[in-house]
Amino acid sequence: MGSRPKHLVVFSGAGISAESGLSTFRDFGGFWQHHRIDEVASLEAWRKQPREVLKFYNEWRKQVMQAQPNPAHIALKNLERHYQVSIITQNVDDLHERAGSSNVLHLHGEIFKARSTRNPELVYHLQGPDLKWGDTCELGSQLRPHIVWFGEEVTQFNQAAHLMRQADILMVVGSSLAVYPASSLLQYVPEHAPKYIIDPRQPRMARMQNLSFIQSMASKGVPQLARELIALESLAH
Template sequence: MERRTKHLVVLSGAGISAESGLSTFRDFNGLWHQYRIEEVASIEAWNQHPRLVLDFYNERRKQAITASPNAGHQALALLEQHYQVTIITQNVDNLHEQAGSSSVVHLHGELFKARSTQDPELVYQLEGPELNWGDTCELGSQLRPHIVWFGEEVPHFKRAAHLVRSADIFIVVGTSLAVYPASSLLNYLPEDTPKYIIDPRRPTLPRISNVSFIQAVASRGLPQLAQELIALQNLTHQG
């Protein structure tokens, strides 16, 4: 009888992108230090000064264009040769996709997409780094960044929770699990699911079972873990 391919689910956060040179959301540099996050990344900010919000994301997009996937991203893509891999990411960049990962769920939106302010189902791939005031959708309404802002629901959370429930193996990398609701995804894991947390600083977590910690940055910890999981899968198939 043919064995079922195990489902490996990954929750990734800003730490893995930071190793590719991308500033974390709260550390984004330059003139934006004078603004609170809520002034450039909330629905209230968009309603009050949309051009400022557009400028902020244009600058983030320009920075993201210069970044390349690191060894951590590449290790996750490699694992697709041995597992069914789904990545649930809090990151808005496309570095997982650039590395070759084929199943990525963006909890907080996607930096290189825009959507209609009239119909949220109308989502467009951006052709360049800028989205400007006056850029409209096919209905004629202003386009906005395809980002989940403060004050907005996370539309893919139910899907993410379903994926976590189905995990045979679960990996957390690049996130301190301090941002809700992503942090609550751990609650959907079956107790007996093997869990791996890769972090240079061991995070404080609620009591969870069957967890292994790898105290390393993503670009070191993920390749190490990937080789272990590939070896484990090869042994399983040989047996």
């Protein structure tokens, strides 16, 4: 019997989706320029103006539907032929899944899902782009976007930390590593594991062993690193 494939854990952020045309809330301009974060991404906003919050996510959902996976998404999918690949993403879009990646953990929720405001365990796949006021769960309570808003608990954190502990190799792509608690996940990666950060700007972070920085956009840097990792794996066998 052959040895198990190495476990490649990918931590992806908004930068990988930006190259598919999805602006991030840290950008100036684009989709977010007419919206303050606290007016659309907080529980207080939901309580004060739920219809406006629903409208915002409906518009965003339509943008995500028009976007397409880019070469970075495709390269990560292709790595599954050579590695056990687990993707932990801060993104709420489905571009990783549409590219064909089979193991994706969404830290901050999913734009194409809704959940009950009475029982957060009741989560539903949306059948279309719109979630309307009056759409209810089986208990009769209003559905809300299945998004982790600012101030809410990141319920998938422990599962993400468990994956990080298992990493033989870590790839960070398109993340500023500025959003807590997601930014703290890197501390769970074994010291001996090679770590690669792909981003046009080097994020501020504590010194780590076996860390390489690739100054590149995701759509170029990820396919480049993927080719190198595949070549290394081929040499090992």
